[in-house]
Amino acid sequence: MQTTLVIIKPNGVQGGIIGEIIARYEKARLSIAALRIRNITREEADGFYAEHRGKGFFTELVDFMTSGPVVLLALRGEKAVEAVRQMNGATNPKNAQPGTIRFDFAPSMGENVVHSSDSPESAAREVAYWFKDSELVNYPAASHLL
Ligand code: UDP
Ligand code: MG
DSSP states (O other): OEEEEEEEOHHHHHTTOHHHHHHHHHHTTOEEEEEEEEOOOHHHHHHHTGGGTTSTTHHHHHHHHTSSOEEEEEEEETTHHHHHHHHHOOSSGGGOOTTSHHHHHOSSSTTOSEEEOSSHHHHHHHHHHHOOGGGOOOOOOOSSOO
């Protein structure tokens, strides 16, 4: 079992597709270990994306991630890290496979609607970055309802 970190970016929130995105993860038998909607600060965005500091798109990325509320989501399931990366699709939506969230909704690479952790190591860091252990819950993911 893995827990991975997803962020629904400001354009996903303002586009009214929070429910649609979360429904896709639930249908993939992932459970929601934690869920919160809020604004993040520039300092938080900077620390979260530390690996990208100094790159050409960094300031634009921080600007975008702080342009409105985001949904912070910890998802749990078998191979959750890779499963969610697949469901989200390629970073550049032009390269994303049909049926992925980015293919369906993302207008551009800079505004690609969702973040997800890229490895189990990143997932551990990123879940802990936004949530305390005591905020994570456990329940069996849906199997008979859908
Ligand atoms: N990004 C961008 N231009 C680039 C590369 C990345 O605007 O050339 C943005 C994009 O929104 C991406 C985020 O920076 O989601 C983090 O980049 P990363 O390579 O980690 O992509 P991801 O893991 O989100 O697919
Ligand atoms: Mg990444």
